[in-house]
Amino acid sequence: MSELDIEQPEQLIAWLRDTRRIGVDETPVIRVLGGGVSNRTVLVRRQKGESWVLKQALEKLRVAVEWKCNPERATREALGMRWLTTLAPSGTIPRLVFEDPRVHVLAMRAVPEPHANWKSVLLAGDVQADHVRQFGQLLGAIHRQSRMAARTLASVFAGREFFEVLRVEPFYEYTATQVPEAAGFLRSLAALARLPGTSLVHGDYSPKNILVHRGTLWLVDHEVVHWGDPMFDVGFALAHLVAKAHALPAYREALGGAALLFWEHYRFATCDCLAGGPEESRAVRHALGCLLARVAGRSQVEYLDPAAKRRQSLIIAELITDPPDTVAALVDQFFRSVQRRESNPHADDHPPRSA
Template identity: 45%
Template structure:
């Protein structure tokens, strides 16, 4: 099995595929930050590409195993979102290799930055948040227009179970027993709710921001036909976390979290039923997961995680009636 993080191995592999010329020595750089894949940037005479290889054991402190065959789902997901969204809103798919759990895509030219880094650096803007909401809403609405074709392709929940429902929800229920009944009921509801294509990692770390503030969506390995409320709730949990973390812009970021929620709901309307209540529940569960699940947010220390978990549990017990009320309740005491 090739190891793409070894430059000599990857260079030989790309030469064998005819991507890199025999006499050429490409520039290869391992990209860090992800836990589920080996990811490498390759720059050569023909341009730049990103090569990803799925891991069987994630790079986190607790054991987390997922079949690397999911690489095929990510390749299919990338091709699907590339077709659904406007040109340039995803990388372009290049090739896949089932035998080595590899797929490749075009590299997004520099300069760019992740929305996560911009937010943590205090550089969030209303424009970025509105475009974040618009991109998510477009993905959900456009997929629904092609439901007959997409639903059977993404009907399996296997990887959503192993990468979200178990490590985010079921595991968190064992760590926060006072929220266990709430979480298990949400797991059951989520399995039953199948409305449109769900990315399941539509978060600021998977959004690249270009110099003109256009956004590019990355990482498609948990795509499934499910409840769009999960995407919105997970994204909102991350925006709330950034609000708590970036004290100097807390009032602005709380307003941005409310803006994100309102912009998304305005664009989808009643398409997906009683959506707001489901988003509230997913946002609470995802926030708990990011401080008590298998992969906690790295920018909080343990006392901060404990405080966030306690505040989230308080809200689980009373369930705010609106997303605005949820944002206010989770951010006002920090």
């Protein structure tokens, strides 16, 4: 078969039959799932009850600006899924069913219905402490357990080409070209992200990749997993919570509290010695870099309007001149600055004073 497109139900069913993944006369129900930018994702509901999600990596990402990545990353995601299933608490990572590198496809068990995407849950203002606890503990468990198998995992996940193309370049390097006053800060983050690793790093630890089923969180989307700096995951996750707090004044306090609670549970799940040390300040720096990248980089948030994006960019440019060292200080300083600027919208009509 030439170019398989799993979003075409007839093609997909024919391919599944040809490759003996389903019976020759089986006709599963196919539903194309939206939401992803770098993959085709399709739900396959088999006649005898089991449901799979098939994912096919795209070379050209579905974003406004040109952005390409080798679809062989599907193999990395399958490898990540196999390992994460052993490292994370059971019932938090969907199991791999099969992979086919020739067409850049993998299949996993579908998270049971009903489930909701945690990003949508949060944007609807439904901020639950127990979800946040699981979000922190799950990442903490992955990082902690991966260190127990450091020797093996450091070599299995040594390659960082997908993380480089999907995170370091678009988030840090590209944003540095868009926001010259932050270029030095962002390039120092890129250098941090390239240092020898100490842990497995998920690389896409965002509410969008969390599905909530009956109060339990499931993690998906492991294509940039690598051996690297665990504080990237912490900063990336914090940036998602803080940016949502910025977008939603009515739930700002709850989402700001969620950022703090996430960090608390994460560090208890790993090692309490992280607090106030170099790890926490590195997590905050990654959070600042990601907050800027999400309003000025290749992959921008869709829930902030242009004025809010500009405000966030100015706030981060100001904060990086003397970056906060703790998560609490980050949340506090970010929100104070948002409030000040919201109550005086014309303050940003002029360029900020240089530091």
